[in-house]
Amino acid sequence: MxxxxxxxxxxxxxxxxxxxxxxxxxxxxxxxxxxxxxxxxxxxxxxxxxxxxxxxxxxxxxxxxxxxLSNELILEILQYSTLDDDKYIHLSHKKTRLNVAFSLCTRWWRIAVNTPSLWTTICLPMDPNLFRLFRDRSDTLPLKIYLSTRNLKRNESPEASMGDPLPQLLPRLSRLYVDWDDGDYDDFCTFLSTHIGHTELPCLTSLTVEAVGAEWGGDVYKINAPNLSEYRFNGMSDQLKSLISFL
Missing domain, CATH: 1.10.287 (Helix Hairpins)
Known part of the structure; x- marks a missing residue:
């Protein structure tokens, strides 16, 4: 009726x-x-x-x-859908993508765009436009950064694809995950020295390095991370000693 x-x-x-x-x-x-x-x-x-x-x-x-659903519950769903467990996702499989849940509808997209914490994970290399999107929408929040040479395309240089955008993120770098395969690339320490240098990384608290078979070179590089509290390494023992020397 x-x-x-x-x-x-x-x-x-x-x-x-x-x-x-x-x-x-x-x-x-x-x-x-x-x-x-x-x-x-x-x-x-x-x-x-x-x-x-x-x-x-x-x-x-x-x-x-x-x-x-309330905006608060939608935000919780979006946050949950962006989480990943580093124990089960190998570094080389990490890639930055737009979460499909963001585009479920206009309302969900609006909430995602206005929530900087949903944009704080950046995996290099990545599309330049997508990089700028995540960099800008994450506002001033600490960042989780993944570097992987395994995701480089054929004849693609890590210097341009990872080295050039990396310095833009250093002031907010909180957690750094590296998967460095030797290939035809320069050694890992040379890359760090060139693109991080002696810049202090006050926000960096966690460093994970996957470096089986990677070349380290003879130069000792000391990363300047005074607040580093967590370090995980997978590689040869002599590389571990070299790594400890610059940590």
Missing amino acids: HHQIAATETRELLIELETCVARGLQSHLIGGQSGRKVEDVEQAIGQIEGHLSVFLKQQRNSATPIGR
Whole structure:
């Protein structure tokens, strides 16, 4: 019964709206019903129909169970869906992608865009446009950075793909994960010396290095991370000693 009353009221509202629009347009077109003027009205009506279609879609979505979720719960879902467990995801498999949940609907996207903590994991190499997106939307929050030479394309240099963007992130670098495969690349210490140098990394608290088969070179490099509290290494024992010397 309630549904029938609501449907009747809706029909009456639409009839009244249609009548008002028709009268307004008729008054507007009196004395000047040129083809151009009618076309302008048709175009305006088309735009209004598009806006109404979007509005009705939003109302329909808000009536679904997922549409009734609070912003706080949606944010919690987005945060959970961006988590990863480093115990089970190998460094070489890490890649930065846009979370598909962000694009579930306009509302979810708006929440994601305005939540810097959802953009704090950056995996290099990555598309330059995507890099700028994550860098800027993470605002001033600490960053988790992954470096992997295994993700480089054929003939792609780590200097350009990882070395160039890395210095932009150093002031906010909190957790650094490195998977360095020797290949045809310069040794790991040379890379660090070139792109980090003696820059102090006050936010860096955790360092994980996967360096089986990587070349270290003869030069000793000392990373300047006064607050480093966690260090994990997977490689040869002589490399471990070299690494400890610069830590």
